[in-house]
């Protein structure tokens with residue numbers, strides 16, 4: 001199982017004039033890479049709040065009462081806004097219900113798509129540089145330590161050489177990229193030109209040809225245009241001659257002009273599609289052969305020569321040294337982990353048995369977290385999320401405990417006071433038109449258990465880690481680190497130009513099914529239909545190539561046929577780009593063909609969770625039954641059942657199962673006590689007392705049983 005996003009015990013409230021509204025109450029779920037998780041529930045159940053919490057865009061009156069949202073080794077609830085900015089839109093994107101609210105009405109569509117790409121690019125380059133230097137420093141430190149003092153000079157030398165040739169390589173690559181960016185601008189303007197010419201649009205032909213001719217001269221980079229010099233010169237001449245043949249401003253473009261532009265387009269395309277030099281290797285080659293004429297060889301030859309050079313000497317040494325460093329870093333961290341386990345166990349016991357006071361508890365937490373911090377293997381590229389978030393999770397749990405210690409007696413006293421007052425008034429025969437706000441007190445044992453479970457989880461994680469220690473392949477790991485460094489080095493120099501962004505935007509527009517994107521690129525949002533706008537919003541969401549896409553009722557504002565198209569689009573994008581999707585909707589019917597897993601939410605809680613098959617073929621919670629019964633399908637003959645009643649007021653959430661008052665199958669205990677999740681199968685659970693072994697047997701409503709039977713038959717008797 002490859003979990004990309006892990007939401008644990010998320011609890012979110014809002015301060016409102018009427019009191020604290022508990023919008024999301026202790027929900028947990030995992031999103032797997034490449035899968036779709038649907039969150040389904042009625043209006044107000046907390047779906048949007050959950051997704052906004054993930055993106056860190058909750059309203060100002062929100063309070064995150066607890067929980068963790070783990071992504072890429074980080075708890076999204078704890079990171080700085082600055083760091084969140086690099087994740088939001090970049091790694092995790094969101095599509096909202098109403099496309100207009102995500103679009104700026106007075107900015108052209110094309111600009112709105114490219115803006116995101118251009119903005120993100122700069123930040124990416126800076127953070128790549130930081131990361132490169134950080135990892136390289138780690139290699140130096142650990143390798144020096146592993147190989148001992150006498151090898152230290154050699155390590156320094158190897159690391160320095162590695163760094164130098166990366167610098168050399170990135171310099172060359174930057175120059176190459178710049179020339180290539182000009183070529184790409186030219187290709188893009190040639191495309192526009194040819195497109196408009198074929199539509200007989202008015203064009204400033206002379207001016208355009210002049211700019212093209214000038215720019216063509218600056219597509220000169222020995223690596224990029226190797227062997228194309230003559231052709232470029234000839235073409236410049238041709239463009240110039242063609243310019244002389246145009247009669248001022250014309251609507252009909254003369255054939256020689258079209259031909260010249262087409263030729264330019266083709267030539268530049270073939271230049272751009274030639275193999276790219278491997279600057280990583282060439283940088284080293286140049287370092288060792290400062291006088292070599294790199295441009296007298298073809299790119300293929302050069303790549304080969306540089307590779308041989310790299311293999312024969314330097315890289316093997318470097319790899320060997322780095323491997324020793326990686327192993328050293330791992331072993332040191334492993335020893336620390338082993339040592340820490342017993343100390344953490346001891347700390348856990350003091351939390352389990354002793355009195356917890358904020359000051360001393362915080363000190364103990366800081367000490368434990370420092371130990372954990374020191375036992376993280378920093379050379380691991382894939383971050384150890386458990387260890388990284390231990391400190392914040394533990395501190396949070398302690399805060400919650402200490403807050404409750406302080407708040408509970410006050411809340412009890414308030415409740416007593418108000419109840420007494422009310423009774424007094426009633427005893428005096430007054431009519432009392434106010435109610436006593438129910439008391440909110442937290443169970444201290446539960447809260448203490450939360451603190452302990454921070455330790456439990458980490459200890460279990462470390463034990464697993466220690467058990468798997470012998471199977472680590474350090475060679476593989478070292479190659480992985482070098483690949484990572486190479487990737488960072490090329491991110492440092494990868495500059496997105498306006499022209500590149502434009503072409504990417506047009507590609508994206510095509511990908512999301514916008515016809516004639518070259519014309520559409522320059523239009524305003526109001527010139528698009530609702531379905532088209534939603535496609536544009538999807539294109540914007542995909543612009544930065546995110547891992548996770550959150551769709552919050554993306555089709556509710558659209559009519560049914562367009563709805564189906566957008567759903568299909570999201571589905572196919574997901575498959576092509578291996579996206580992980582959180583799909584939020586109030587309509588179970590919508591997710592039937594989309595979701596791998598489904599979480600059913602009610603009153604801020606997940607009340608049933610399972611695979612799509614579990615939920616559709618074996619639903620267990622009466623609320624899921626109710627949702628399914630109100631879902632139309634082609635074969636249902638009976639009248640659909642609306643769900644009676646309304647959701648509870650979340651300022652005073654009910655004690656028991658929140659759905660009980662609307663649930664005709666409710667048992668007495670449903671009104672009194674929150675049902676725990678009962679496991680139905682390894683993939684499926686539901687929080688209803690009906691699943692308790694002592695509960696009476698209740699069948700789902702007939703309409704559902706019938707439908708399941710029909711669906712099973714249709715599927716050929718197989719589920």
Ligand SMILES: Nc1ncnc2c1ncn2[C@@H]1O[C@H](COP(=O)(O)OP(=O)(O)OP(=O)(O)O)[C@@H](O)[C@H]1O
Nearest residue numbers: 014016021023042043044045046047048049050059
């Ligand atoms: N800023 C806020 N201030 C106060 N209450 C809020 C705020 N935002 C959301 N809520 C409340 O939180 C609860 C959950 O809201 P949420 O938007 O998550 O519902 P939803 O499940 O997305 O519903 P819908 O299907 O209508 O979009 C609701 O009771 C809502 O009134």
Ligand SMILES: [Mg+2]
Nearest residue numbers: 047048049552
């Ligand atoms: Mg919503």
